[in-house]
Each structure stands twice: as structure tokens, then as C-alpha cells.
Amino acid sequence: MSGPADRPTGVVSIKDVAAAAGVSPATVSNVLNRPERVAPATRRKVLETIDAVGYVRNASASRLRILDNYALGLLIADIENPFLRNLAQGAQETAEEYGYSVLLCDAARSTERLIRQIDFLAEQQVTGVLASGSTLPGVGDALDKLRSRGTKVVLVDEAEGTFDHCSVGVDDERGGWLVGSHLLELGRRRIAYVTIDVPFRPFDDRLAGLRRAAAQHPDSASVEIERLEVSLESLDDGGEAAAAILAGGFDAVFSANDPIAIGLYSKFVHAGVSIPEDIALIGYDDVPMASMLPVPLSSVRQPTRMLGTTATKLLIEECADDDHEHQHVAFRPSLTARTSTLGT
């Protein structure tokens, strides 16, 4: 499958183009970067030559000279997480819109890899980084080091607001509160909160919100909330949790994310429990699958895509503006009530 006469001899540089077009390298560079500075006839000839010899700009050389490469790093702790994935897509799109290129890094749940990716981005001299997972051990330090070198950093999925950087997050406490209010309004009183067996800030915040809703309830004395755990490694095997819930006489289950909820749903169906008559069930994240279950699952939706676009805009603004005020934006989650809590 031979194209035109192959040019096996290494890379073709701007000098080769210059020679072939009978101009100087500087002119070729001008054609590429400030076309208005070169006469139309010359410009055309150079462009033709570029096409003919198959020249492609060497980004390394360019960046070396330029110093700002208009590249952003997008640090995703786990691309399997739909929250982060949507966020990444919003970020990618926005960056593109503003003419920035994006280096997408997935740490696949490994803290160690996340830190390696930070080092990688540092070596790549990206202008800014959009980072998730900053609360993982060691990650915050690595990001601080990055920032001290002048790289702009915006944190995502982290609503705290006292550090010297921008951040964008969702108000998880409010999300939990929404769920609590919803369940209590429906008359549920014994609520199980099912979460994972490793500490994870957002999940804890959701529980706090749930508890606040309970405390605010007029009949708060009658409300009971219990925290249960499932193993992070085997979400689909929430068997013990399901058993504990059935044995515990709960009339509602709030699970810290949708996959857990769906696993529980399946267990409940097998046990002959009807949702929501016997037990109301609600998840978090509103994954596409939630609305597709036989009993559509109530869930809390987060404006993930917008998180990504907003964070990216903040980051780009910080990269462009020298005097820049750090901002902390917290988005509000919204509850989508479906059959699994409302009934039909």
C-alpha cells in the first residue's frame, strides 16, 4: 500500500520545506504562524511544498522555543467513574473551544499512578492542570509542587475552599439532604445508608446531609438512620448488605451511588421484596441505567458536564490572566424521583 514515493529518511523539517520551496526557514515559519506577514504568492508556494513533502510541525521543538504550549492536563482518578468521565468530556470540549490541547490522564484508581501522571504532566510543561482525586494520600503534595513551579491547578470534586487555587465541586451534603427530605416526606422512617468500605469524603458528606434532614424533621425522634458498608471490590456482591437490610426492618435504602443501588435492587427482587412498597430505594449519580430498570431508580443528578466546562474556563482564565482571583464554585445537585421511591 504505497502512497507517493515514501520518504523513509527520518523526519522532514522546516528546513527541508524551505529548501524545496526556495525560501528561508524563517519564511516557512512565518507562513505557519503569521501568514499575513508573507506575500500571497510565496505563501501559496510554501503551503504547496508543505503538502508535497508531507511536513508536520514538530511540537517538541515548537514548544521548546515558545515556552507556553497552550496544553492542559486532565487528571482523572478513575475513568470508569461516570461522574469523572462526563466531567472529562465537558472539560475536553471546552478546552478545544478555547484552542487548548488536552493531555488526558487516567490513573485507573491507582494513587501511585496518579502521582506518576502528575510528574509526567510537569515534564510536559503543561500550562494548567484540572485535577481530581486531590484528597488521596500524596496527591495534594504533588499538586502543590506542581503549582510552585508555576503550573495553574484547578481542583474538581472538592468543595473545600481555603487554599490558593480555584476549585469546582458539587454540594454533596445538600445531595444527601435532598434524599433525606424526599424519603421522610414519603413517610419513610428507618433509613439504611449503604456506602463503600473505604473512606471517601463525598460519600460521607452525603450521609451528613441525610442526617441533617432527619434532625430537621418535626418528628425527628422517630427517624432512624444506619450506615452499612459494601466491599469496594465487589459491588455486585452486596449480598451481606442486602441481607442486613432485610433483617433490619428498614423501609428505605439510600445508596451512595447507583451501581450499589442496582446491585441491591437485584438482590431485593430475588428475595421477593417489592420496591418501593416494602422498601424505597434511591441511588446517586443518575447513571443512564437508572432509568432503564424495570422499576426506574430514583437518583440524584449532578451537573457533571457543566462542572467540567466551568472548571476548564476557570483554569484557562487563570492561565491567561496574571492577576486572577481564585474562585470556589459549588454546584447544586438535583433529585430525580422515579418509581423506586414514588411508586406508580
Place this chain on the structure above:
Amino acid sequence: MSGPADRPTGVVSIKDVAAAAGVSPATVSNVLNRPERVAPATRRKVLETIDAVGYVRNASASRLRILDNYALGLLIADIENPFLRNLAQGAQETAEEYGYSVLLCDAARSTERLIRQIDFLAEQQVTGVLASGSTLPGVGDALDKLRSRGTKVVLVDEAEGTFDHCSVGVDDERGGWLVGSHLLELGRRRIAYVTIDVPFRPFDDRLAGLRRAAAQHPDSASVEIERLEVSLESLDDGGEAAAAILAGGFDAVFSANDPIAIGLYSKFVHAGVSIPEDIALIGYDDVPMASMLPVPLSSVRQPTRMLGTTATKLLIEECADDDHEHQHVAFRPSLTARTSTLGT
């Protein structure tokens, strides 16, 4: 949050380190790249200095000089697709293992963006590219151009085998055949194949395999196969398809992927149809959710992760070896039978 006295003045280069350590830049470089060539005492001092001044290697400068940067591009047509996502993870892991860094590019279903990403990778001078989506219009040409510049390219999710590159894929025709054989063996005769409304090679291959299984059946005259479509944009709204299936008197449904199958499942449950007594249901891809449904879904599992690792190994081998024989590896899918076809 100030660490040690910040060094706001731009980047610290190898020269700065050299000056601070009282050696020449060459020595610093040697410490970094061939530590055995420098006396232990000097080495230690240089390393300390690097740490003290916070030096980070400038990848652009390094790559410019080196020419081979041991970087691979990972071109993913759609990171939402679990098949490609798993593949990407396998690839990433393997690349890491061999000391290659990875530039992960997600085209988010846009052909135009995919092509831009190819150009981006070309400018980055990556050594090789692992590409999906090569059958999309224009992508093949862009990859050819890349290859003509000397970049190694391995195709994924593409079982064809006559071009001048390696490729790795799954035998989709066989996958369809497995499903057909399974359903026929269970006594099903009127089979609906539900796919999306845009042409997609792997999905068509699955149908072909299904038809072959039917043709091979001793009682092939009694077997009926019909192809139905759902809109790509609204998988969860396969309402018409579900209605058509119920009206059509089918006793089995094979859907081209799991999300479609799960959507249909939900519709069937609402219509009071029991699975698999009235209609057997089987999907494709074996997503985690498949086994979590109240009626666990039969599906076809592809060795996606291994696809990624194998493809990456081929790519790296091609990058390292000058004389390299192109290979075409086709993996075999396997059927996981669950309640949705077997019953209890």
C-alpha cells in the same frame, strides 16, 4: 500556601542545577541518564541539588534531541464504550510495563475530532499509535499518512487482515454464531436481532454469524431471523422495537450490545412478558450490569483487556524491531449463558 521560598522566575533548567551544584550541565545530564558514569560523590550532590531547586526535566527539549521519545498514542473513538475503555486500560498498563508513556485521546464519537487527534499525535512525534475507529470515513487515510511518516500503527477492533500493519480484533461473526447456536439448541426458532440504525461493521458481522448458525441447523427451514433497529441516540427508548418484537411472535431476542438488551428487558417486564419463558434474551459485551439484573442477562464476553495488552505488545515490538512481520490476531469471544436464556 507557600512551600520553601518560591522560585517564581520561570523554569529551572539543567544549567541552573549545574551552576548550583558546581558542575557542568553535561554532568547533570549524565546523572539523570547514565548515573554509572559519574562518581558517587558527585552524583549525590547533583541529586540533592535537583531536589533543592525543584528541577523537572523538560520533556520537549529532551525529546527534541533524542528523536525517539518512547511515547505511544492511544486513539479511542469513544471512551463511553466499555469495550474500548477496557482495551485502553489493558493498553495503558502494558505500555507502562515496557516503559512507554501513553497519550490517551478520546474522540467522543466524533470522526472529525478523531482525525484532529491523529494530527495532534503526529505533531507530538509519538513512536506508535494504537488506533480504533479506523473504518470511519477519513480516518484510514489519516492513519496512512501517519504511517508514511514512519509512525507505527496497530489497529484494534478490526479483524480484516490484508494491509501493511498489525491488527488485533475479535471474531464478531463467531460471536453471532455462538449466540445463534445457543438459542437454537434451546429450541428457539423465531429470533429477532436488534441493532442500531447506523451501519457498524462488528454489529453486521454478528448478524452474519447468527444467520450462519441458522443455516447450519438441521431444521434450518423452520428458523426465522429478523433484523430490527433502534435509534442510536436513544437506546433507552427502544419502545418501538419492543412493541414490534411482542407483536411479531418472536421467541428469542439477540441484541447487538448489552445496553440495548437491558432497555428491552425493562420494556418486556412492564409488558408482563416473562424472561426467558416467553422470550429468551441475550446481549453482547457482558457489561458488569448484565449479571446484576433481576434476571441475569446472557451475553457474549470479549477478551477486551487482553486485546489491549496484545495490541500494545505488538506495537512496541514493531517500534523496537526494525524487521518486523505484521500480524493479525483475532480473539475468540465466549458466551456466558445466564437465566435470561437458560431459565432457572
Place this chain on the structure above:
DNA sequence: AAACGCTTGTAAAACGATTTAATGTTCGGC
């Protein structure tokens, strides 16, 4: 005709890391 401005084009010096070839240094052996 001299002076000026405007348009095009170019030579040459960066950018930071690597590497080759050469220069110092040290030290054991005689």
C-alpha cells in the same frame, strides 16, 4: 534626488537536554 515608510524576506540567536570527542585527574606499575 534625498528621505521616508512600507512590504518582504532573511540571518542568527535563542529554547533546554543530550552526546561526542576531548581534556583533565588519579593511580598502579615499573
Place this chain on the structure above:
DNA sequence: GCCGAACATTAAATCGTTTTACAAGCGTTT
């Protein structure tokens, strides 16, 4: 005390692109 080998270090060239400062050409104005 001298020679050569082995070791440690370095000066300088190089990678490809961008940019600054300048030169050349040419038309217009005075």
C-alpha cells in the same frame, strides 16, 4: 619519578522552531 590506563568531567555541537533585528526593494513625498 615517569608512562599509560582508567576514570571523571566538560566544551561544544546538535535537535527543529520561533523571533528579533535588520536588509533590500520600491513607491511616494518633499
